Amino acid sequence: MKPGSVKIVDRVSAIEAIKRLNEDDLLFLNRLIVERLKLISQAKSTMLMGSFTVGDRVGFQAADGQGLEGIVLRLNKKTVSIVTDDGHQWNVAPGLLHLIATVGAKQRGR
Template sequence: MNIDIDHLNEAELVELNHRIVERLKFLDSMHTHKEMMQFNPGEQVSFEPPGRGKQIGTLVKFNKKTVTVITESGQKWNVSPHLLRKIKDVSSKESKSSNVVKLLSKD
């Protein structure tokens, strides 16, 4: 694709730039939303933050660009969904039907 922008004046180039940035933000938002929809609240997930070991926790909330995960140690993390990995559920069918999310106490 060849797009000729040589004939545009400064104001038109600035407007084009704004439209391009907005479109890129929209596409990024759609991509993030698609990644989030691969997970469900209450699901066990893992992620590896830089400089730390593997973290395992429960997804508790969807945010605009991230998801909130409470780790086994009780820490709250906002994590980009593309960094998450599902953990295979080995619990019984009864717990799968529950909407209760178990959180560990900080004691």
């Protein structure tokens, strides 16, 4: 177990305890859980963001299922700005991207 983590020994006991909470306590618990999940998601996104550099060539799948490729323009707080080969700009979550070529590889290839 990681330092600082909490392990629920008996999930059944936790479920029973939750069943006994009143509405105010459940709303409070819900806010705590949502905040924690957002923090975990943000940490994952930040870690994934470190995989990319401005100028990298990346690929991703558009909402219609079409595979697109482009160049990383900017690393934003939650997304990566990409310009595709046809000149369109996209803001894509880093978890949806895959690296095709790094900026360093392009420079070495010249």
